[in-house]
Amino acid sequence: MNRISxxxxxxxxxxxxxxxxxxxxxxxxxxxxxxxxxxxHGETLTVVGPNGAGKSTLLLTLARLLEPSxxxxxxxxxxxxxxxxxxYRRKISLVFQSPLLMDMTVEQxxxxxxxxxxxxxxxxxxxTEKWMKQLGVESLSKRRAGQLSGGEAQRVSLARAxxxxxxxxxxxxxxxALDPPTHAKLLEDLSVLxxxxxxxxxxxxxxxxxxxxxxxxxxxxxxxxxxxxxxxxQIKMQPADETVKAFLQELPQ
Numbered sequence: 001m002n003r004i005s006x007x008x009x010x011x012x013x014x015x016x017x018x019x020x021x022x023x024x025x026x027x028x029x030x031x032x033x034x035x036x037x038x039x040x041h042g043e044t045l046t047v048v049g050p051n052g053a054g055k056s057t058l059l060l061t062l063a064r065l066l067e068p069s070x071x072x073x074x075x076x077x078x079x080x081x082x083x084x085x086x087x088y089r090r091k092i093s094l095v096f097q098s099p100l101l102m103d104m105t106v107e108q109x110x111x112x113x114x115x116x117x118x119x120x121x122x123x124x125x126x127x128t129e130k131w132m133k134q135l136g137v138e139s140l141s142k143r144r145a146g147q148l149s150g151g152e153a154q155r156v157s158l159a160r161a162x163x164x165x166x167x168x169x170x171x172x173x174x175x176x177a178l179d180p181p182t183h184a185k186l187l188e189d190l191s192v193l194x195x196x197x198x199x200x201x202x203x204x205x206x207x208x209x210x211x212x213x214x215x216x217x218x219x220x221x222x223x224x225x226x227x228x229x230x231x232x233x234q235i236k237m238q239p240a241d242e243t244v245k246a247f248l249q250e251l252p253q
Contacts, residue, residue: 014040016168016200017062021071024057032057034071034226037219042198046211049221050247055204058221059170062202063094090117092168093161097176099153101145101160106137109145110159117164127163134193135159151182158190162197169194169201175210187213208248220244 017039024032032054039045047055060066062073064085073080080088101109111128119127132138135155145153154174161169175183191214194201205211211218212232220228220235228240239245 016041016043016076018074019071020074022061022068022073023070024054024061024066025069026057026066030069030224032061032221032224034058037226037229039200039202041200043217044194044199044201044203044215045217045219046203046205046215047219047221048205048208048211048247050206053221054224055206055221056172057224059094059172059202059204062168063092063170064088090164091166092170093164093166094170095157095161095172095174097173099145099157101148101153101156103145105142105144106148106156107132107141109156110137110163113160113164127165131159131163134162136189149182151178151186154178154186158186162193162199167200169199171201171203173204173206176205176207190214220247222247 015038017037019034019037019039021036022032022034023030047058049055057066061068064080064083068080075083075088075091102112104112107128110132111124114124114127129138132141135158137152137155137159140148140152140156145156148156158174175186178186187210193199194214203211203214215232217230218232218235219226220240222243227244228235230238235244236248239248
C-alpha cells in the first residue's frame, strides 16, 4: 500500500483550487481544455495567451458564470458542483476590464457589496475607508462614478473587490484600456497589495511584461488548451512546445 507522506499532506493543504480534465464548450465547440492545474493559497497566477486562447473562459468558469462540459474543479477540497452559488460567490471577487460602476459616489460603490451581505454599519465604514485609502481614491469618496477618469474608476473597482476580503480574486485584463503611465502605476500598486494581503489571485492578461512582474507562476493558454505552467523563467528557458516558444518571444529575461 502506498503511504501518504507528510509533504504530500502539506502540499494538498496548500491547494486552494484543483482542476482536472476540464472541458468548456461554447457555441457547440470546445473553447477550453485544462488537463491539470493546481493553484496554491496565496499564489498569484497569471494566465497568458493570444486573443481567443480561452483566458477569459477559464476565469468565467472559476467565477461559476460558465458551466463545465466535462471534468471538475475542486475548491477547498470540495467539487465546485457541490457548492451552492451564493456560498461560493461570497468567497470570490471578480474585476473586469471595464469597471462597471453604479451611478453613485465612490464611497457608495465601494461599500455596496458589504451592504448586500448585511455587514454592520460600523464595519462597513471601517473597511470602506481602509480600501479607498489603500487604492488611493479616498479623496474622491464623494465624487460620482461618471466623473472619474479610467484609472480612477478601475481603482474604485479594485477597492470594491478588495473590501469584500475574498479568498479568491479574479482579474480579467483590468488595465488593458488604461494609458501607459496609469497602467504602470496601478500595476505597481496592485502588486504591492497582493504581496501584503497574501490573496490568491488569478490575473488574465496578454501582456507578458505585466505577467512576469505580477505573478508567482504563469499558465500559458494557446488554442483553447493549457500548454504549460511554471515561473516566467522556467517557461522562457524550457517552453513546452513550439507554440509556447513562439508566443513567449517577448518575455523579458
